[in-house]
Amino acid sequence: MEITLSAKNSEVTDRFRSYVEDKAGRITKLADRAERLEVKVVKNTSKQNSTDQEKVELTLYVPGAIARAEAAEHEMFASFDLALDRLVNRIKKASDRRKVHRGGGHKLQGLHDISAAAFKDVGLTPVSAEAFGAVSPESISGEVEAEEDWSPVVIRKKVFEPSSLTAAQAVDHMELVGHDFFLFIDAETDRPSVVYRRKGWDYGVISLNTD
Numbered sequence: 001m002e003i004t005l006s007a008k009n010s011e012v013t014d015r016f017r018s019y020v021e022d023k024a025g026r027i028t029k030l031a032d033r034a035e036r037l038e039v040k041v042v043k044n045t046s047k048q049n050s051t052d053q054e055k056v057e058l059t060l061y062v063p064g065a066i067a068r069a070e071a072a073e074h075e076m077f078a079s080f081d082l083a084l085d086r087l088v089n090r091i092k093k094a095s096d097r098r099k100v101h102r103g104g105g106h107k108l109q110g111l112h113d114i115s116a117a118a119f120k121d122v123g124l125t126p127v128s129a130e131a132f133g134a135v136s137p138e139s140i141s142g143e144v145e146a147e148e149d150w151s152p153v154v155i156r157k158k159v160f161e162p163s164s165l166t167a168a169q170a171v172d173h174m175e176l177v178g179h180d181f182f183l184f185i186d187a188e189t190d191r192p193s194v195v196y197r198r199k200g201w202d203y204g205v206i207s208l209n210t211d
Helices: 014-023 025-030 076-102 111-116 129-134 137-141 167-177
Strands: 002-008 036-043 054-062 065-073 181-186 192-197 203-207
Touching: 002 014, 014 025, 014 076, 025 076, 036 076, 054 076, 065 076, 065 167, 076 167, 167 181, 167 192, 167 203
Parallel strands: 002 036
Antiparallel strands: 036 054, 054 065, 181 192, 192 203
16 A cells, blocks of 8 residues: 655654554555555644644545545644544444445435435424524624625535445445545436435435436
């Protein structure tokens, strides 16, 4: 497995490089087909932080999938150890999920099943009118122009290349990157779909009807 190291506002020492190469054996034992591990160290130089932190970001490339994890501690060695633990746990969880799925103990839910349950397990709680009213343009800036549209909701956008996967493969990808959902093109129906985590080993799949 190839290992690449980079740093921003910090320096990768030979001691740290040797430490990473030695600890990376934990990954190869679990993912023997791993092709590349990218290790990025980012030192937080913000004046708003009273304590300096060095964040370590790990990105593992295996055939057909990517696994990610990160951690921020007071120094890079501690950050790397924590990030590596998280990455290893995600690889193990994805592996365990495949074993349970193949053994018949796991079932992916479709849109019909989710709708029938009326989303009772989602656990969404709307914000109260009092709390919403307390957050206003005036409370943030003191001045608001009447013609400007304002909303307390921040929407960030990302665009990715579509991947044609089965629902089970999409769950694996989701677990490896540590997200609660994953967008993909269903290989069986060719429909845009999203898989998301529910409880325990339960996952849901929602698809768009483009016919």
